[in-house]
Amino acid sequence: MLCQGKIKIGRETMSAPPDMDHLQAWVGRSRTFADIVSGGPVAGLYAMLDRGDAPIPPKGAPIPPLAHWYFGLPHVTQGALGPDGLQAKDGFSPPVPLPRRMWAGGRIRFHHPLRVGDDVTQTATIARIEPKFGRNGALVFVTTRFEMANAQGVAVTDEIDGVFREAARPDEAARPPVMAPTDETFGRTVEMDVVKLFRYSAITFNGHRIHYDRPWATEVEGYPGLVVHGPLIATLLADLYCSQFGAETLASFEFKALSPLFDTHPFQICGRQDSDGSVALWTRRHDGAVSMMCKATMR
Numbered sequence: 001m002l003c004q005g006k007i008k009i010g011r012e013t014m015s016a017p018p019d020m021d022h023l024q025a026w027v028g029r030s031r032t033f034a035d036i037v038s039g040g041p042v043a044g045l046y047a048m049l050d051r052g053d054a055p056i057p058p059k060g061a062p063i064p065p066l067a068h069w070y071f072g073l074p075h076v077t078q079g080a081l082g083p084d085g086l087q088a089k090d091g092f093s094p095p096v097p098l099p100r101r102m103w104a105g106g107r108i109r110f111h112h113p114l115r116v117g118d119d120v121t122q123t124a125t126i127a128r129i130e131p132k133f134g135r136n137g138a139l140v141f142v143t144t145r146f147e148m149a150n151a152q153g154v155a156v157t158d159e160i161d162g163v164f165r166e167a168a169r170p171d172e173a174a175r176p177p178v179m180a181p182t183d184e185t186f187g188r189t190v191e192m193d194v195v196k197l198f199r200y201s202a203i204t205f206n207g208h209r210i211h212y213d214r215p216w217a218t219e220v221e222g223y224p225g226l227v228v229h230g231p232l233i234a235t236l237l238a239d240l241y242c243s244q245f246g247a248e249t250l251a252s253f254e255f256k257a258l259s260p261l262f263d264t265h266p267f268q269i270c271g272r273q274d275s276d277g278s279v280a281l282w283t284r285r286h287d288g289a290v291s292m293m294c295k296a297t298m299r
Contacts, residue, residue, distance in 0.1 A: 023129045023140075026094035030125040033072040037063060037118040037150075041070035044203045048196055049239065062113040065238045065250050068148045068156045069231055071114075072122025073205050084216070085207035094129055096140045098164040100221055101208070103230030104141060105256040106160040111153070113248075118150040127159065135175070137166040168222025177289035178258055180282055184270035186244055190236060191266045192228050200232045225262035230292070233261060237281040237294045240269050245279065245298065255294040261285065 039056035042063050046052075057063070074087070082088035086101060114120065128143040146158040198212045209216040210227040217223045234255045241250060261267055265286035273279050281294040 023094045023096065023131075026092075026126050027129055028126065029092055030123055031092050032121055032123045033074065034119070034121050035071045035073075037071055037114055037116055037120055039116045041203050042067050042116070044199070045070075045235070048199045048203070057116050059115075059117040061116045062247070063116065064242060064247050065110060065253065066108070066231070066235045068114055068122075068158070069235075070203060071120060072146075072148060075205060076207075081207060084221075085209040085213075092124070092126075094126065094142060096142065096164040098138060098140055099167050100165040102163050102165070102227075102260070103257055104161040104163040106158065106234070106254070108159075108253045109157045110155070110250055110252065111157070112155050114148065114150060114155045120148055120150050120155075123147045123149075137169075140164040168220075175259065177285075177287065179288050180284035180290035181270070181272075181280070182284075183272060184282075185272045187240065187268055187270035189266050189268050192261070192263045194226060194263060197226055197228065197232075197263060200229055204229075204231065223260065223262065225264035228261040228263065230257050233257070233283055233292050234294065236269050237271075237283065237292065238296070240271055241279055241281060241296050244271065249298045250296055251299045252297045253294065254296075255292055257292050259285070259289060259291050261291045267291065 039058070039061070043056040045064075045067065074090070076087045076090070080087055080090065084099065084101070087093065123146070125145045126142065127145045128141070130141040130143075132139045132141065140163070142162045142164070144160050144162070146156075146160065147154050148156040148158070194212060194214070201207070201211050206229065210221055210223065211217075211229055212226065214226055217226050234253075237255070238250070238253060241253075261283065267286065268284040269281070270284055271279055271281040277298060279296040279298070281296060283291040285291055
């Protein structure tokens with residue numbers, strides 16, 4: 001059993017990880033949503049990416065990699081939201097008593113295409129819950145496994161790692177940056193603003209206030225600006241891959257978030273093909289640090 005209380009580290013006193021044993025009861029819980037793959041959210045993504053007229057893709061058209069995130073979503077009522085705009089309690093997600101929530105990474109396998117007009121079911125299962133202790137206090141990692149299926153069977157298998165953190169403190173130590181690679185062979189610069197962030201939140205029905213409410217992001221959660229969605233960063237990197245190699249070649253996609261991105265500076269999305277045939281993708285912040293690292297494998 002994990003202890004509660006304080007841990008002394010040098011001159012600093014930090015909260016120890018709270019007792020999370022009871023959360024293990026949530027491991028194995030699952031829920032299923034039915035949906036229909038429609039072209040509207042995909043057209044919304046293309047419009048946000050400034051893809052010309054962004055027409056709605058016709059019935060039967062394959063949707064791009066990671067667009068499965070726009071379907072099978074829980075449509076949470078206003079009364080079920082917490083103060084940060086995320087769902088507070090739903091009987092499925094473990095009730096982790098830590099206020100800040102972020103994406104940490106994920107692993108995705110694409111088995112066959114999803115197409116506009118498909119009837120789909122998404123089954124989500126709580127796979128792992130891991131309490132940890134970092135330099136700024138308690139952390140809890142929750143891994144959720146998703147399976148998106150159509151008439152041909154499971155089309156996408158998706159494991160997402162979310163992290164819960166303590167509230168921001170004035171004395172919170174900044175994490176030393178990890179510098180990004182500089183040997184990319186393709187890439188582009190991305191500028192982010194509140195309108196893009198809001199539109200992506202709308203596409204994904206994401207009410208998390210860190211993405212569009214600047215006073216909340218800076219004054220309550222202690223960030224220097226609006227936070228760029230982890231799924232949006234991953235989507236930009238997958239889109240970069242597809243622009244080079246084609247969406248139909250993507251077999252799997254792994255990503256790990258190393259530091260957040262904000263709307264305060266442009267950033268670069270970069271890639272290179274490695275000798276084993278896989279493709280390394282990453283984001284480079286204005287200060288040269290890496291924000292997300294990805295590995296894509298081809299069919």
